[in-house]
Amino acid sequence: MLHDWLLPLASFAYLGLLFAIAWYGDRRADAGRSLISNPYIYTLSIAVYCTAWTFYGSVGRAAGTGVGFLPIYLGPTLMALLWWFALRKLIRISKQHRLTSIADFIASRYGKSTFLGGVVTLIAVIGIMPYISLQLKAVSTSFNVLQSYPEIVTQAISPTVFGDTAFYVALVMTLFAILFGTRHIDVSERHEGMVAAIAFESVVKLLAFLAVGLFVSFGLFDGPWQIFEQASARPELQPLMLLGDDPGEYLDWLALTFLAMMAIIFLPRQFQVAVVENVNEEHLRKAAWLFPLYLLLINLFVLPIAFGGLLHYPDGTVDPDTFVLTLPLASGHGALATFVYLGGLSAATGMVIVATIALSTMICNDLVMPVLLRIRALRLEQRADLSGLLLGIRRGSIVLMLVLGYIYFRLIGESYALVSLGLLSFAAAAQFAPPILTGLYWKQASRAGALAGLLAGFTVWAYTLLLPAFALSGWIDISFVEQGLFGIHWLRPYALFGLTGLAPISHTVFWSMLCNVGLLVGVSLFSRQSLIEQIQATLFVDVFRRESSEAHYWGGTARVGDLRELLSRFLGSERVVTVFERFATHHGGDLDGDDIAVPALLNDAERELAGAIGAASARIMMATVVQGEALSLDGMLKILDETTQVIEYSRRLEQKSVQLEKATTDLQAANERLQELDRLKDEFVSTVSHELRTPLTSIRAFSEILLGDSTLPDDRRNEFLGVVVRESERLTRLVNQVLDITRMDAGRAEWEYQSVDLVAVIDEAATTTEQLFHEREVVLDWVRPESDATIEADRDRMIQVIINLLSNAVKFSPQGHGRVTVRLEPGLRWIRVSIADNGPGIPPDQDEHVFDRFHQVVHEDGSKPQGSGLGLAITRRIVEYHGGTIAVDNDYRDGARFIVVLPVIVNPPATDNRALA
Amino acid sequence: MNSSTTSQRLVALFLLGALAFGYPLLSLFSVPKLLFGVPLLYLYLFGTWLLIIVCAGWLLERDHGNDSQTG
Known part of the structure; x- marks a missing residue:
């Protein structure tokens, strides 16, 4: 009923519009004004989850099982509640390590293993194949339905490839x-334009589905309630409003919910939009409840449409998967049908674009490049620019994916409903959940275990789902499904080990x-992780505990020029x-070749490279320019150790240097x-000589007079002789003192x-110096204590001490009215003797010096008192030898x-052996 | 309130949701009865679904901006 040319034209016009949106999105991204950097676009891009399966298949499934289509959307709703908890961690890790796909993530988590990455890629490619064929089938069916209405198309696949719409x-x-995914020479992991287009498609498919839902509910019927009331009157439709009583049905329900929960994160395309294309992890906050809301809205009219269709076509001639198209067409609403068709096209193209881009990245980075890089003969590491090669590989992968999808569609697509095809892929994608989820929280999960x-999960999947699908389509002998492999009964794919009662x-x-x-x-518990696995495990699990991955693997060195060359390839x-400039501004300094x-910088370069060719390949390529060993955890630990040792060593050095x-x-x-002592000794000798010369000179002078002048009267002669005798005595005393002090x-x-009684000692000293006091007319005021003051001492030396102090006091007392006061204050353990005069006193700065040898206080008037200058020095030594002290009383002012x-x-x-001190 | 509390509340909501969408609670509503013209099972499923979304939105948005920095 529609013109033959109209539908292809509408399709191309719509795809052209999408392309324009993508182009605009990329332009905005290049200009730095991202179109997609908001939570709403992010939510809509995640809605790529709703494919042609949702658009056409849900109604089909609802028409067959009632609410059986719902777990596919309830699972993601539940999972979205955990996004803030788990997906955020995935995003953080992926951003830090520049991970570009699910294969990259698993490979990187388990020690940047290229082999593991390859395995994941293969599983993904084989697993997603049915999903892509589902989209092809849905689009071609919808196209055929529209083109040939009112004739009901029963045969979706034409006998020849070239007559086949799906082709x-x-x-x-x-x-x-x-065009979408690999337009850029820039093979970075993000595709802003694509995300913008996907978001637009999500709006279109939601609006289209709501439109047909409203049309069926309120256009064909008088509201959904009327549909349900009519349906409940039909006994054959009754079971669709219930869940079965069989507990097995609830298990199937649970299994589907679980699969959908896993699929919403671990389908390669969901990982692409939710993790890789995420601009800001804060967007998760809105997406975690807006996305479930989107799911709710797009499913709101599934049941009314399904029942409407069943009521409208009670004879079952129309495939329920096409109700959304046939119901509007049946009532002559061709425009609405076209809009719905475009919605379905949106759903299908969105899925195919994102899935093939995600898979092509995986095939290129984790399957082809590692192999090519290992083939030495290709000398890839010497090619100047490899970005062209990368693009070529990716384009080739996209072609391969669609060819595989088409082959799968030709082989078995016809015999399966849309939803069953999709579930096949869900079950494959769910195999990625254990290695990723355990890898996020359990450090011991090892590469061998993953x-x-x-491999085991995939093998079981292939054996129990994929192979039977081929068998049921007649491509493999059906007997292995019914009798088991080699006729072994417990190997039946739908009842492995005899487990029955569950849906396949x-x-x-x-x-x-x-x-x-x-x-x-099990394997993780019994295997040993390599060191790089341990590093990666720690970096992944503890991602929120460190600011950025500052673990440096590279112990060797590389020239900046080599690095630059490698990256530009x-x-x-x-x-x-740009990359090097950014590094230079961030870390400062110029980067000279x-x-x-x-x-x-090595870390940055590796991350940048990982964004383009995957973590595992990036590591291999880095190893070609880094000279020397790549550091292992062992090395990191050793460095840590060495650092500790160096710190300890330097601490000890510091101690030593302080000691030194x-x-x-x-x-x-x-x-x-x-030096001071030496100087003092010299001074002592010269002073002693000087002091000795004075009396000697006078003795010599008087002796010469006596010798030369015999005419001297007797009294003069006696007088001179007296001088000679006194000077001789002085000389003797001086010599004695010098000897003494030495x-x-x-x-x-x-x-x-x-035992010496100090009172008696002072008495004796007073008697000895009586003459001196008398001569200078100085009064001695000797205050005796009431008790006696017996100490242990050398008696003669004690007398010498007191005599020295008394004669010293007399010397400095003014002639005529001088007064010397002696006090004795006995204590229990100490006895204090003070001897004061009323002379000029001792200037404060000379307190200590008065006890030096030959020190003589020079007063302001310049007069120099007589005396040897040894008295106080000797006194001090005697007192100190008794364990006592002698000091000048500073407070005494008179x-x-x-x-x-x-x-x-x-x-x-303790030491008697004191040097000249 | 910090992010960790939000995470815990969301996990609790997840557990509640898993319970609500599973056996045996689900079987309680699997009866041939129409409420407001809609089968009870459908009403229960979509109603609970909406309730979970509203709760999640409330939990996630209420501490928005307060602690966006905490890990």
Whole structure:
């Protein structure tokens, strides 16, 4: 009823519009004003989940099983609740490591294993094949239905390929996917334009479905309730409003829900839009409830349409999968039918574009490139620009995917309903869930475990779902389905080990998940992880605990120039310039070609490369330019160890140097002291000589007079002789003192300790110096204590001390009215003797010096008192040898006051061997 | 309220949802009865679905902006 040319034209016009949107989206992205950087576009892009399966198949499924179509949407709704918890982690990791596909993610998590990546890719390609054939089937069926209405098309596949609508659909979709996904020379992982187009398609398919839903509910009938009431009157439709009583049916329901939960993240195209194309992980916050809302809306009219269709075509001549088209057509609404067709086209093309782009990235990065890079003969590492090769591989992969999908469609598409085809792919994609989910939270999950689990799960899937599908279509002998492989009964694919009572899909889910999870956990528990696996496991599991992956694997060195060359081969030189500039501004400094790249740059380069060719291949390529060993965890640990040791060593060095410094200071001080002592000794000798010369000179002078002048009267002669005698005495005293002090300094003095009454000592000293006091007319005020003051001391030396102090006091007392006060204050352990005069006193700055040898206080008037200058020095030594102290009393203002404190029991210093001190 | 609390509440909602959409709760509504002209089972499924979405939206949006930085 529609013109032959109208439908193809509408299709191409619509695809052209999509292309324009994609082009605009890319332009905006290049200009830095991203079209897709908001949670709504993100949500709509995730809605690529709703494919032709949803659009046509849901109604078909509802017409067959009632609510049986719903688990496919309830599962994602439940899973969306966990997105904030789990998907966010996936996104964070993928962004940090520049992971571009599900294969890349698994390979990277398990030690950047190329082999594992390849296995995942193969599983994905084989697993998604039925899904792509589903889209081809849906589009070609819808096209044929529209073209040939009112004639009911029963045969979707024409005998020849060239008469087959699906072939042309596949052709157009191939072109479209190539144009969309691999237009750029820039082979980076993100496709903003594509996401924009997908979001637009999601709007179109939702509107189209709502339109047909409203039309059926309110146009053909008087509201959904009327449809349900009419349907409930029909006994054959009654079971569709219930769930079966068989518990097995609930198990199937559960299995479907589980599959859908896994599919919403682990289908390659869902991973692409939800993880790889995610702009900002905050967008998850809205998407986690808006996406379920989208699902709810698009499913709202599924049941009314299904029942409407069943009521409208009670004889079952029309395929329920096509109700959305046939119902409007039947009532003459060709325009609405065309709109619905475009909605279905949107759903199908969206899926095909994203799935093929995601898979082509996987095939290129995780299957083809690792192989090509390993074939030495190709000398790929020496080719100047490989981005062209990458694009070629990706385009080839897209063609391959659609060819495979088409072949699958030709082989078995006809005998399956849309939903069954889709579920086949869901079950395959679910195999990726265990390695990824356990890999996110369990560090011990190992490469061997993941590999074993994946292979086992995939084998079970292929054996229990894929092969029977071929068998049922007549391409393999059906007997193996019925009798089991080689006639072994318990190997029947639909009743493995005799398990019956489950639908084939639930059966497969159970066995494949059992094998997958069981082997993953079991093998992981009994295998050892390599070091790179351990590093990756830690980086993945603890992704929220560190700011960015600052673990540097590369222990070797690479020239910046080599790195630049390597990157430009894969990324194109323009992109590389941007990358290096960004690094330079971030980390500072120029990047000169001959410089050695810093570890952070190596990391950046590897990540950048991973974005283009996958983590595993990136690692291989990096190894070609990095000289020296790639660092393992072992190496990282060693470095850590070494660092600790170096820190410890330097700490000890520091201690030593502090000690050395101290020793040096001590030595310096000692040296200074020695020099000082040397100087003092010289001074001592010269002072002694000087002091000796004075009396000697006068003795000599008087003796010469006496010798030369015999005419001297007797009294003069006697007088001179007296002088000679006195000077001789002075000389003797001086010599004695010098000897004394030298002996004491050298520790050779002999001490005789005995009980000495200090009162008696002072009395005796006073008597000895009586003459002196008398001469200078100085009064001695000797304040005796009431108790006696017995100490242990050398009596003669004590007398010497007091005499020295008394004669010193007399010397400084003013002639005539001088007054010397002696006090004795006995204590329990100490006895204090103070001797004060009323002379000029001692200037404060000379307190200590008065006890130096030959020191003589020079007063302001310049007069120099007489005396040897040794008295106080000797006094001090004697007191100190008794364990006491002598000091000038600073507080005494009326003159000078010396305070001697002596212990009651003698306590001589430990070392008698004191140097000249 | 921090992100971890939100995550925990969402996980709890997930468990509730899994329970609501599973055996045996589901079997309680599998009766041949129309409510407002709609089969009870359909009403229950879509109603619960909407309720979960509303709860999720409420949980996710209420702490929006407060703690977007916390990991």
